[in-house]
Amino acid sequence: MPDFRLRVFQSVARHLSFTKAAQELFITQPAITKHIRELERSYGQRLFERRGNRVSLTEAGRLLLLHADEVEALHQQLTDQLYALHDETAGRLRLGASTTLAQYVLPPILPGFQQRYPQVQLSLLNGNSEQIAEALLHGHLDLGFVEGQVRSRDLHYELLLHDELQVVRKATPLGPPTEPMPLATMLQQPLVLRERGSGTLEVLEFALREHNIKPSSLRVAFYLDNTEAIKSYLEASPDCLGVVSKRALAKEVAAGWLEVVPVQDLHLPRHFDAVWVQGQPLSAQAQRFLSFARKQLETAE
Numbered sequence: 001m002p003d004f005r006l007r008v009f010q011s012v013a014r015h016l017s018f019t020k021a022a023q024e025l026f027i028t029q030p031a032i033t034k035h036i037r038e039l040e041r042s043y044g045q046r047l048f049e050r051r052g053n054r055v056s057l058t059e060a061g062r063l064l065l066l067h068a069d070e071v072e073a074l075h076q077q078l079t080d081q082l083y084a085l086h087d088e089t090a091g092r093l094r095l096g097a098s099t100t101l102a103q104y105v106l107p108p109i110l111p112g113f114q115q116r117y118p119q120v121q122l123s124l125l126n127g128n129s130e131q132i133a134e135a136l137l138h139g140h141l142d143l144g145f146v147e148g149q150v151r152s153r154d155l156h157y158e159l160l161l162h163d164e165l166q167v168v169r170k171a172t173p174l175g176p177p178t179e180p181m182p183l184a185t186m187l188q189q190p191l192v193l194r195e196r197g198s199g200t201l202e203v204l205e206f207a208l209r210e211h212n213i214k215p216s217s218l219r220v221a222f223y224l225d226n227t228e229a230i231k232s233y234l235e236a237s238p239d240c241l242g243v244v245s246k247r248a249l250a251k252e253v254a255a256g257w258l259e260v261v262p263v264q265d266l267h268l269p270r271h272f273d274a275v276w277v278q279g280q281p282l283s284a285q286a287q288r289f290l291s292f293a294r295k296q297l298e299t300a301e
Contacts, residue, residue, distance in 0.1 A: 006068045008035040009047065013065045014135065016055045024125065039064075073139050092121040093285040096141040098148070098199055099226050100245045101272055102126040105161065106145065109296045113289060120285050128225070130197035136277055143286040144275040148199025149206050157273040161297050164246050165203055165268035168231075170238040171259045180262040183211065190221035192233050192242040198225075203270045204243050211265065234258060243268070 011021035012032065022029040040047050045060035057065065076092065097106055102124060114122060125135060129146040136144050137154055151157060167186060194200040205215045221240050224230050227248045234242045235257055252258040274290055276282055282290065 005035040005039050006071065008032055009039055009061075009064065010068050010072070010140065012036060012048065012055070013057055013061065014138065014140065015131075016057075018055065069139050091119075091283070091285045092123075092142075093283070093289060094123050094125070094140065094142045095144070095289070096125040096127065096132040096135050097145040098129040098132055099126060099194075100147060100163070100200065100248060101145045103227060104245070104247045105272065105297070106293070109293050112296065113292050116292070117285075117288060120288075128195065128197045129199040129202070133275070136275065142276070142283055143290065145272060146199060146275050147270055147272050148202040149270075154278050155275050156278045157275050159271055160274045160294065161272040163270050163272055165200060165243050165270060166246050166249065167241055167261045167263050167266070168234065168244050168249060168258050169241050169261055170234050170236075171256050172238070176259045177261060180264040183263055183265050186241060186261075186263050186266070187213065187218065189241045190219050190237075190239060192222050192224065192230050192237070192240050193218075193220055194227075194230070194243075195223045195225045199270070200227075200243065200245065203268055207266060207268055231258060 008021065008025065008027075011024050012018055015021055015024070018029050018032045018036075022032045025032070036047060043060065043064070046058050047061035047064060049056045049058055095106070103126070106124065110122065110124070114120070125132070125141060127135065129148045132141070132144040132146050133152050133155060135141045137152070145160060146157075147163070167181075193204070208215060208218075221237070222233060224233065227244055230242045230244060231248070231252055234240055235252075241261065246260075249258060249260065253260065274293075276286070
């Protein structure tokens with residue numbers, strides 16, 4: 001089994017952030033720092049350059065990352081082959097999903113899959129679409145699920161599910177507007193949006209460009225890295241508007257905490273895709289999960 005410190009190192013190298021690595025691995029930031037220092041003492045090399053809040057790989061760090069990825073890939077291959085000796089349905093399946101999918105679409109599917117395939121060691125990485133694509137290309141995931149318009153030529157995409165983004169605000173005493181809000185009026189309001197690299201932000205920016213509106217002209221009150229944070233922000237800030245997947249709003253709209261605001265000439269359809277590395281066949285576990293997910297989502301629709 002590969003040294004856990006290598007997994008810590010890979011996470012920091014992928015995010016270039018000790019904080020995000022701690023969040024991904026569910027350990028404290030001091031523990032992340034401790035593991036990295038132990039590796040640096042072991043190899044007698046500095047693996048990261050730290051300048052203020054910025055982190056970058058040293059030459060030694062880039063070399064270690066190359067070999068750490070190879071070690072992980074070999075370990076995965078060995079694990080799958082050993083499991084296959086006694087149970088072809090067993091093995092490890094590393095899933096990754098952009099935020100909306102990881103929070104609202106996939107979790108209801110996971111228990112049923114685990115019941116059907118209890119021998120599969122299942123994990124789910126949550127990141128934005130850009131981070132999931134990067135993790136796939138570095139061999140850290142077997143199958144990803146993403147949203148957004150930008151695609152990598154090194155990845156293969158297949159439609160999973162249709163979605164729609166909606167403009168939303170804190171619920172008002174009068175309720176949602178009876179007539180759509182003019183787009184110009186919306187753009188005068190402070191906006192709470194997802195962070196750069198998110199598929200949600202990409203969809204909004206593409207739609208605005210069709211109206212010759214530059215993203216830099218928006219009045220952005222805050223960029224946040226997850227939908228739950230956006231909804232909480234809106235509940236505390238009645239002057240702001242947010243842009244959120246309709247799949248993330250059912251509870252808040254039903255409870256009367258938030259309300260959807262139709263906007264003239266602003267249509268924000270999008271789709272969720274299953275994604276994997278171009279030219280690499282899916283593992284048996286990944287194929288089973290993708291097939292299972294599609295059937296469950298078709299039933300739910």
